Amino acid sequence: MHIGMASLKAYVITRALLTIPMVLILLTVIFFLLRILPGDPIRAMYGPKIPEDVAREIMHAWGLDKPWHLQYVDYLLGLLHGDLGISYRTKRPVWDEIMTYFPATLELSIFSMAIAVLFGTLFGMLSAYRRGSKLDAAVRLLAISIYAVPIFWLGLMLQLAALMSNTPIPISSRISPLREPARITGLYVLDSILTGDVGALVDSLSHLALPSLTLGLVLSGAILRLTRSNMLETLAADYVLAARARGIREFRVVFMYAFRNAIIPVVTMAGMLFALLMAGAVLTENTFNWPGIGTYLVTCIANRDYPAIQGTVTFIAVLVALVNLITDIVNAVLDPRIRY
Amino acid sequence: MDGIAERFRGAVLGWLVRHELLARLLEGVEGYMVIAGAMILASLVAIAFLSPYVSPYDPNKSVGPPFHPPCPLYPMGTNQLGQDVLSRFLWGSRTSLAIAGLSTALAFAVGVPLGLISGFVGGKLDRGLSMIMDAIYAFPGLVLAIAIATMLGPGLFNIAASIAVVYIPTFFRVIRSQTFSIREQLYVEAARAIGCDDLIILRKYIFPNVIPSIVIIASLCMADAVLTAAGLSFLGVGLSPEIPDWGYDVSNGQRFLLYKAWWIITFPGIGIILLTVGFSLLGEGLDELLNPRLRER
Numbered sequence: 001m002h003i004g005m006a007s008l009k010a011y012v013i014t015r016a017l018l019t020i021p022m023v024l025i026l027l028t029v030i031f032f033l034l035r036i037l038p039g040d041p042i043r044a045m046y047g048p049k050i051p052e053d054v055a056r057e058i059m060h061a062w063g064l065d066k067p068w069h070l071q072y073v074d075y076l077l078g079l080l081h082g083d084l085g086i087s088y089r090t091k092r093p094v095w096d097e098i099m100t101y102f103p104a105t106l107e108l109s110i111f112s113m114a115i116a117v118l119f120g121t122l123f124g125m126l127s128a129y130r131r132g133s134k135l136d137a138a139v140r141l142l143a144i145s146i147y148a149v150p151i152f153w154l155g156l157m158l159q160l161a162a163l164m165s166n167t168p169i170p171i172s173s174r175i176s177p178l179r180e181p182a183r184i185t186g187l188y189v190l191d192s193i194l195t196g197d198v199g200a201l202v203d204s205l206s207h208l209a210l211p212s213l214t215l216g217l218v219l220s221g222a223i224l225r226l227t228r229s230n231m232l233e234t235l236a237a238d239y240v241l242a243a244r245a246r247g248i249r250e251f252r253v254v255f256m257y258a259f260r261n262a263i264i265p266v267v268t269m270a271g272m273l274f275a276l277l278m279a280g281a282v283l284t285e286n287t288f289n290w291p292g293i294g295t296y297l298v299t300c301i302a303n304r305d306y307p308a309i310q311g312t313v314t315f316i317a318v319l320v321a322l323v324n325l326i327t328d329i330v331n332a333v334l335d336p337r338i339r340y
Numbered sequence: 341m342d343g344i345a346e347r348f349r350g351a352v353l354g355w356l357v358r359h360e361l362l363a364r365l366l367e368g369v370e371g372y373m374v375i376a377g378a379m380i381l382a383s384l385v386a387i388a389f390l391s392p393y394v395s396p397y398d399p400n401k402s403v404g405p406p407f408h409p410p411c412p413l414y415p416m417g418t419n420q421l422g423q424d425v426l427s428r429f430l431w432g433s434r435t436s437l438a439i440a441g442l443s444t445a446l447a448f449a450v451g452v453p454l455g456l457i458s459g460f461v462g463g464k465l466d467r468g469l470s471m472i473m474d475a476i477y478a479f480p481g482l483v484l485a486i487a488i489a490t491m492l493g494p495g496l497f498n499i500a501a502s503i504a505v506v507y508i509p510t511f512f513r514v515i516r517s518q519t520f521s522i523r524e525q526l527y528v529e530a531a532r533a534i535g536c537d538d539l540i541i542l543r544k545y546i547f548p549n550v551i552p553s554i555v556i557i558a559s560l561c562m563a564d565a566v567l568t569a570a571g572l573s574f575l576g577v578g579l580s581p582e583i584p585d586w587g588y589d590v591s592n593g594q595r596f597l598l599y600k601a602w603w604i605i606t607f608p609g610i611g612i613i614l615l616t617v618g619f620s621l622l623g624e625g626l627d628e629l630l631n632p633r634l635r636e637r
Contacts, residue, residue, distance in 0.1 A: 025475040148616035153609035279480035301490040
């Protein structure tokens, strides 16, 4: 037992250290891509007719006239102090900008993930349990079709359905104008509960309905397939047969024996699901005009706002790396065979 | 190039015969998945080739009143410029197929050689390459593609290139791990014993054995590439508007959502879904047919 803990500790430390090069590689790739590829931030922002000497002055003020490797060193040094730079477009610190938009993305992600997990595990389980039935065939077909549906198109179809049926459900933005609850966490649902603002709670939940359903449905496809194939394995396992032989009720066998063991590998796919979630969030936010980090990123890219693009991409990269790190550690705790 | 194509065909045919795939095609669900996928793809490819002859109108010309709902004259209606949605739908298949094919080919051309070399050589090179590929693989692909596509600017090739970057690690990872295990096979050792150099071993002994996986990954990548390309067009970092494109048409229709002009959005979306379903049915069906572990389930 003691030796086991020591090797787990070694694993966690090694794995955590490996996160650093992963983030470094990504932000280096983005840093140089932004500079190698054509596209001029000054002309993207002030228009192509800006006088040459003014442009040069701005270049100097932004440090863009320095050689690339010096810009890179400056950037890394700033990062060490938690400084992501100042946005060219808004002249505000990038970190503050990200913190303004991120709660919206987080709120959307939490609700979508809840829908995806609920829908995905439930139907994945049923489909495996009734393997070969019509239900199974329908669920499998659904899983393949959900994957193939462009997420923005699904969002637009839901918006259309709401419009055509005259349902008074909001199809754009996070909350009605001037309804925002007092800011504590930036998560409107949580803030309105904390401040006891029922009107804001109902309003923000109704704004969340369609975007989180869109993102949740698309994500549920992946969870559904994982649950189904894992559940098929556990249902055929000897311990399930043994449990049935002992006369344990079928409901208990399916939930406590087969399902519990089937769900562990799904948890270990959290890293992959998180990447899917982030990519999906960018499209969903743009479809529903949701003021999150995905909408922000697209705006920054259109304006060639280097520090903002770099900062946002670095932020997402760190998030992805952290989620992968936690996933791998949970994995290692669950499965003692995973060690370096 | 001719020699490679020849060997490619030989290897695929060899696999078909060795694993009695043609017989198995008609056996289970997997076979029908492959057949259904191939049929969907064949019809879309046919549409792409025939679009100049079967389109009722010029996709870029105003041919009727704007926002006309579907009717016998305009079976899928018209958009805000009075362009025929059906003609744009038919022409749009060319764009999606071209981008999916081109981006997958580019990802293949970079990912497969790197995977072969990395798995074959091993050591520090392998560790370094794997780390870079894993970093890119773990990152949300669409975000990466958006960043590159914006910097490259519009154009079919630029879009395909930025999408290809996302799928290079997919090819790399599978090919690398397969090369890693094939390298230890007895016939590779035998080849070395009779004095083959590394290049010949890679080309003649290892490459043909990874071809079936390449076919599967390529098919699944194309499915994903269609969606990524549509996402890029939707966000406005895709092609210029003269090129009929399903993703662009959907985003264009979004602006007129309040007019309840459902036909502008719905039909191009169905095109994207059909193409993606075709590629994923083909890829997954082949995967389950060739992968004995999955077959047991």
